[in-house]
Amino acid sequence: MTTAPRPSPAAPRRRRVRSVAAPRRAAAAAVVHLLLAGLALAFALPALWLLLAAFDARASARVRLPEAFTLDNFAAVATRDVLFLPIWNSLFICGGAAVVTVAASVLAAYPLSRFGLRFGRPFLYTVLFATGLPLTAIMVPVYSLFVQFGLVDSRWATMLFLAAASLPFGIWLTKNFLDGIPVELEEAAWVDGASARQSLLRLVVPLAAPGLAVVGVFTLVVTWGNFFVPFLLLRSAERIPAAVRIYTFFGQYGQVSYGELAAYSLLYALPVVVLYLVAARSLGGAFNFGGAMKG
Amino acid sequence: MAGETTARRGAPPALRPGPAARVLPLVPALFLLLAFFAGPVLWTVWASFTDAALTGAAAARTDFVGLRNFERLLTDPDVLDATVLTAVFLVGSGVLGQTALGLLLALLMQGRRGWVRGAVGGVVVAAWVLPEVVAGFVWAAFLEREGTLNLLLQAAGAAPQSWLTSLPILAVVLANVWKGTAFSMMAYSAALAEVPVDLKEAARVDGAGPLRVVWHVVLPLLRRTVAATLLLVTLQTVQVFTLIFVMTGGGPGGRSTTLPLLMYREALGFGDIGYGTAVGLALLVVAGLFSAVHLRTLRPEEVR
Incomplete structure (x- = not known):
């Protein structure tokens, strides 16, 4: 942004920019993590059914916590x-x-x-x-x-x-x-x-x-x-x-x-x-x- | 490169193994490739010009029928439908879905902490490694009328439907995006790691925000990777059989019958090996062209 190199005011100015940017960067990181969590959940959801239904005595096509935990399906x-x-x-x-x-x-x-x-x-x-x-x-x-x-x-x-x-x-x-x-x-x-x-x-x-x-x-x-x-x-x-x-x-x-x-x-x-x-x-x-x- | 080659050839000839010792190790691989790979490929070309069949008169005596299978191929409305569905499946799941999602994941994961990358990457890669049959069953259950997607939609106030019969091609596209995104994600992650930091830094100093850095600096540098990955994804996607076969069996009414499923139906369902082979050959030729293009995009030093 600054076209001419001005050594002395550059240092404080940079610090000021960073202090303004810091919360913004934290917010950006939060958004990224939120997006990643959403995507990971979307990818995990279909497979989660496998893990839960296998132990469910009355399993259906839906993802849900087993009402009655069982190993009968494996047996x-x-x-x-x-x-x-x-x-x-x-x-x-x-x-x-x-x-x-x-x-x-x-x-x-x-x-x-x-x-x-x-x-x-x-x-x-x-x-x-x-x-x-x-x-x-x-x-x-x-x-x-x-x-x-x-x-x-x-x-x-x-x-x-x-x-x-x-x-x-x-x-x-x-x-x-x-x-x-x-x-x-x-x-x-x-x-x-x-x-x-x-x-x-x-x-x-x-x-x-x-x-x-x-x-x-x-x-x-x-x-x-x-x-x-x-x-x-x-x-x-x-x-x-x-x-x-x-x-x-x-x-x-x-x-x-x-x-x-x-x-x-x-x-x-x-x-x-x-x-x-x-x-x-x-x-x-x-x-x-x-x-x-x-x- | 040149230095390495001369070093390799620089060993005194007397010390290097003789010609027999040099070629002999190739024999097992050559035998397997000729017997089980080159043989069938050549047979594909031959059989597509015949009326080879599993049952009936043509099964006893296979005749050369010239271009008849290919004439039928070009006029068969089922082939046209299957080609369109294959294109939809390819563009929807391979080109748009996997590429966009893979790139997005790679960009978001860039520079994140190890455990975040490990957790998100692990979930996505697990879907990729999961056997196709299981992925098919998982997605069939997910998209059932009583399945999880409808549960979520109902919670959001939308009407439930049985996706496998109402929108079969969308159903298999979604499943294939889920299954295949990991490959693109890994390819783009590897490429992103090689984008020079100072280039991004320079753009940032010039006042570009993160999105503009990605758009103007990072993506142009990724062009080669995107092209190569798209080619490999295309080769992978046009041949998907199991996922669709398990989820919809090509139906209902052929509305998710892509070329591999049509090939299977003609050859083994109807017993017309010759025609099924012709469909396979069409697939092979298209994929061969893509594969040849892929070879050309490789730098020569990669094949020494």
């Missing part, structure tokens, strides 16, 4: 066919997909990151392009391919398919993490006579562990929540994961037991939500996706 769904078997299938399919994705990603990302391969760049561009392709759009042909090769209702094939679908992002992420590990360490190991396999297993994998954990957790969480893929590729009640079981159990009947639905949802969803939030906190920086989210 009702905690049977082999409804809960335990589907959860085991989820663990097998999604845990397997996460392990395969991490292993195949680190193997593929290592040469891409270390030895300027001639086809490395086009390969990476293809991988990056593939991360943008919608999985949903190819599921009908995937289904008919599975029919042709007799793979429908195979947990192994579903697991490998989910791993393949997670690979483009996994490779891309892992390569970014590996690029951050100085190659000089490995050169020293090579001088000492280590093979590429040894330097990868003994040096690179331990150093990249936080990054690999991010890839693993991310793959697990995404595949755990995936409904469409197992819904199409798996048929029998013995093999479907929890994501599909919850739909066949609750989605297809007219009259829904809201309490049991909420209890099942919590048992199925809470572990991965907590896993993700804890991993995001403890792995901190690694979880900004190795810069993949930046524009």
Whole structure:
């Protein structure tokens, strides 16, 4: 506001401006906090129903404090066919997909990151392009391919398919993490006579562990929540994961037991939500996706 | 960049692993990608030119039908409806809802205390991580005639209605905003953290209020991030199936049948794999274009 620099009156004037602005800034901060609280409440409200209805003996679709606190809803769904078997299938399919994705990603990302391969760049561009392709759009042909090769209702094939679908992002992420590990360490190991396999297993994998954990957790969480893929590729009640079981159990009947639905949802969803939030906190920086989210 | 590359290539050749050791590790990933990803994509292109079916005469013998599926695609009123609904869903939930809300949250959370950011961010991210089926059930309950939204509306004096049948597309748009905002919020938070403080300070010294600083200084710097995030959100939004399938099943009367749901209905509901695949291919081509644009917006040094 002042055009000419006038040293002596500047100091008191600035103090005066600040003293006038201070209550205004406090008011602004209060408005911001109020807005944030409102938004947080709006986001929490639909999910709050899950937490309350699960413990409510007479749960309805509404958010309300349980009239009669109960664990019966959990007991009702905690049977082999409804809960335990589907959860085991989820663990097998999604845990397997996460392990395969991490292993195949680190193997593929290592040469891409270390030895300027001639086809490395086009390969990476293809991988990056593939991360943008919608999985949903190819599921009908995937289904008919599975029919042709007799793979429908195979947990192994579903697991490998989910791993393949997670690979483009996994490779891309892992390569970014590996690029951050100085190659000089490995050169020293090579001088000492280590093979590429040894330097990868003994040096690179331990150093990249936080990054690999991010890839693993991310793959697990995404595949755990995936409904469409197992819904199409798996048929029998013995093999479907929890994501599909919850739909066949609750989605297809007219009259829904809201309490049991909420209890099942919590048992199925809470572990991965907590896993993700804890991993995001403890792995901190690694979880900004190795810069993949930046524009 | 250049220095790093030469350092990487600078290792004495004798010490570097041989060609086999360099390419062999790629084999598992290549196998999986070719068998389960490239294969189906190519198959998509082929099958969309056939009358492949689950049942009936065409199931026994699949014939090449040329462009018939695509002619049908262009003239089918259901496809037009689904395209319009997909566009509404995309613009409403992805472009307007998630972007505006994500940006607002990121701006408000900027510079706040750790626990405030943790609490608000945690709630929003939890919605993002929640499995889609569960999110669908949660929102179906929330928007029920007897649900929570009507409870609030009644308290405010408005008439209750069953949102899932009266305004199905709005219902799924709201649910998807809730589910997806976290991604935009995180992207914009990361970008805001990199806006130089002295630029904002300079504008403030020149007498700009907080809103004008945001509008004239911060937002122009965020343009690249907004463009990249919008592209990724678009790719994510056009393929949403589960949320809509669980909430409305595409109904009532097809009023929330977006392209993925139409694809599912044609291919598995009516057993016309060829036509369903053609719908999928249309989706794939549009998404492929967006994905290619996204690649072009990346700086070359990001793909080394």
